[in-house]
Amino acid sequence: MTTTPPAPSPVEETPTAPAPLLSADDLHITFPGRRGAPGARAVDGVDLDIAPGEIVALVGESGCGKTTLARSLLGLVAPTSGRVTFDGAPLDYSGRALKRYRKRAQLVLQDPSGSLNPRHTVYDAVAEGLRIHRYPGDERAAVSQALSRAGLRPPERFFLRYPHEMSGGQRQRVVIAGALALEPELIVADEPVASLDASVRGEILALFLRLRDELGLSALVVTHDLGLAWNIADRVAVMYLGRIVESGRVEQVLTSPRHPYTQALLSVLPEAPGEPVVLAGEPPDPSRIPGGCRFHARCQVLASGEAAAAGVADDCRTKDLPVLAGGQTAQVACHWAERTAHSGRP
Known part of the structure; x- marks a missing residue:
């Protein structure tokens, strides 16, 4: 007597994001x-x-x-x-x-x-x-x-x-x-x-x-x-000097901003806790975009020494960041944010 093998259980499909308009x-x-x-x-x-x-x-x-x-x-x-x-x-x-x-x-x-x-x-x-x-x-x-x-x-x-x-x-x-x-x-x-x-x-x-x-x-x-x-x-x-430097769901970006530029923009809202971050100087000339992170000349994290403590100060000044991909996932173009995320530091 032969037995019929049980039918394989259906594989649960992961829902895919809709194609962008x-x-x-x-x-x-x-x-x-x-x-x-x-x-x-x-x-x-x-x-x-x-x-x-x-x-x-x-x-x-x-x-x-x-x-x-x-x-x-x-x-x-x-x-x-x-x-x-x-x-x-x-x-x-x-x-x-x-x-x-x-x-x-x-x-x-x-x-x-x-x-x-x-x-x-x-x-x-x-x-x-x-x-x-x-x-x-x-x-x-x-x-x-x-x-x-x-x-x-x-x-x-x-x-x-x-x-x-x-x-x-x-x-x-x-x-x-x-x-x-x-x-x-x-x-x-x-x-x-x-x-x-x-x-x-x-x-x-x-x-x-x-x-x-x-x-x-x-x-x-x-x-x-x-x-x-x-x-x-x-x-x-969030855009700075011709590039998107942080993106994601609005709740992610605005409640837990990772890029220092986003943090500075949020700090001046009336309901923001703590002191507002006053950025030094003006954005660079778009015909003379600096090397490294294009925000580094005004970055409060680099100026305060936090980037040096994380070991990325030289990268901030000299190492270019990749263009963020499109799509729905949260992303940030920041050496300090990436390093602190991987190290588990706040």
Whole structure:
């Protein structure tokens, strides 16, 4: 009598992360210098992924390259090298292809007053993208839906208003409605609440979260404010002098920052414990990026002797750090952070 061997138990599969909607792969953007001077390396090697339905905050002080990176991801600035991939396909910089891409990826600028033509009504401002892309459906219905999604209800009440007749928060909602009218998959928002009163900022941030939950929108939010990142982002990427120096889930990066630059940015928040870290000097000239860690000339850990105690002071000054990979895992580009993590020191 033969017995049938038992069926093998099913192997439990590890869930895989969804393919990114938008990716930057080893992206470099160099602006030529004047009269033979070295070029300014505004973006100097960046890998960044944004998953479907994910909000990523790109954080850093003024001049770090975050706006240039954001504009490149939208096809507004062609990279010197590297590539941008959207929905699995490399970005095509021909005029017709970029026009198709901009139906799927929209920009929201910092200053709504500068974004809106003062001679155009709200209706015309929101309908502009529909007309450029020859929207085949009911234009009035599409404008109404976009205004409603942006929180301007009833939408018909706003059709004939001009920008000067609205508050700053309402104008920003009109800009967002113009982006939503084409039903994009991705929004890139450059300092979307920087020009607004504190009482209105929370409403606009809540709007972005609601749009993500209801429409599955992805977003890259460019900001210098880590507090904003905490309130809105799923992941955060911290940028310094053309490179991302720390990235990960927002809870990981903002509650246990590993890079001294991230620690310094967090230290100046009102609720931060201890004394704020005042960084010495200004960021280096992007046309003359120093060797070693590009933050070392301003690093409070190197200046205090902690890096020397960990045995990495020379590395900080002379040994370059690799470009952080894209993806969801927490990463840091810092000799001291890596050494202390491996040694178990705090």
